Amino acid sequence: MLQVDDIQLAFGGVKALTGVTVHAEKGRITAVIGPNGAGKTSLFNVVSGFYRPQVGRVVLDGEDISDLKPHARAYRGMSRTFQNIALFHGMTVLDNIKLGAHTNLKSGILTAGLRLPLTRNEESMLDREIRRDIIGLLELDHVQHHPVEDLPYGLQKRVELARALVMKPKILLLDEPVAGMNREEKREMSRFVLGVKKNWNTTVLLIEHDMSMVMGISDHVVVLSFGKPIASGTPDEVRANPDVIKAYLGGADEPAAA
Ligand SMILES: Nc1ncnc2c1ncn2[C@@H]1O[C@H](COP(=O)(O)OP(=O)(O)OP(=O)(O)O)[C@@H](O)[C@H]1O
Ligand SMILES: [Mg+2]
Numbered sequence: 448m449l450q451v452d453d454i455q456l457a458f459g460g461v462k463a464l465t466g467v468t469v470h471a472e473k474g475r476i477t478a479v480i481g482p483n484g485a486g487k488t489s490l491f492n493v494v495s496g497f498y499r500p501q502v503g504r505v506v507l508d509g510e511d512i513s514d515l516k517p518h519a520r521a522y523r524g525m526s527r528t529f530q531n532i533a534l535f536h537g538m539t540v541l542d543n544i545k546l547g548a549h550t551n552l553k554s555g556i557l558t559a560g561l562r563l564p565l566t567r568n569e570e571s572m573l574d575r576e577i578r579r580d581i582i583g584l585l586e587l588d589h590v591q592h593h594p595v596e597d598l599p600y601g602l603q604k605r606v607e608l609a610r611a612l613v614m615k616p617k618i619l620l621l622d623e624p625v626a627g628m629n630r631e632e633k634r635e636m637s638r639f640v641l642g643v644k645k646n647w648n649t650t651v652l653l654i655e656h657d658m659s660m661v662m663g664i665s666d667h668v669v670v671l672s673f674g675k676p677i678a679s680g681t682p683d684e685v686r687a688n689p690d691v692i693k694a695y696l697g698g699a700d701e702p703a704a705a
Contacts, residue, residue, distance in 0.1 A: 476641075477652050496519075527611060528624060540609075585639055600632065619643070619650070670688070672694040
């Protein structure tokens with residue numbers, strides 16, 4: 448579904464990514480992990496279109512999207528969450544989720560805080576679809592009419608996930624979805640990401656620091672260290688790889704076996 452081929456990205460003299468290739472298979476969860484400074488965020492920005500690499504290409508469902516801007520990638524079925532919560536206060540959970548549709552339905556980009564006018568027909572169809580397909584799956588029924596800012600952190604992150612799903616993306620990019628979460632919240636988020644995959648066969652590219660989450664839910668893992676891929680394979684293969692253990696021990700992280 449997504450091919451990121453042989454990416455090279457430098458900021459001045461700093462090589463952030465060298466020869467990075469990641470293929471995300473349809474209906475699978477592919478994770479990119481690595482210690483601090485490994486290049487995870489840089490890669491995420493290359494995939495979503497915020498950074499233009501000097502070398503390499505990004506192909507989505509057979510189409511080379513390397514030259515497309517972020518909103519054009521979104522329009523083609525690439526959806527993302529943000530590492531920091533990007534929800535609109537003063538709006539309910541349901542309204543925040545509905546904003547996910549504006550990315551594609553009306554405007555090119557999510558316009559800050561604006562409730563762009565959808566036709567009544569579009570609006571009620573959207574409500575129905577969200578209630579039927581998303582609210583139930585992500586167990587948000589009980590809070591759908593609450594203002595988002597009243598919710599605990601873990602639930603807010605789940606609302607973000609819901610919003611990213613509104614357009615039924617071909618690929619869902621998750622940027623450190625469990626950063627800052629406690630153990631219970633991490634478990635919940637893992638369960639919901641797995642639920643999305645099972646129910647919708649959504650392709651997921653997960654960029655994550657947290658080993659326990661990645662090892663628990665991924666089908667395929669790519670490990671970066673200092674901007675280079677050092678290993679890839681199933682979670683078990685990667686966990687047992689001496690280079691991976693060394694890279695994590697050398698950094699400020701927990702060892703890969705944790
Ligand atoms: N905008 C930028 N300008 C200059 N250098 C950058 C920029 N973004 C990243 N870098 C450098 O590129 C390298 C990779 O950084 P990146 O943020 O992608 O790593 P990361 O794996 O996301 O790290 P972390 O786990 O700390 O979030 C680092 O050496 C970093 O200093
Ligand atoms: Mg980062």
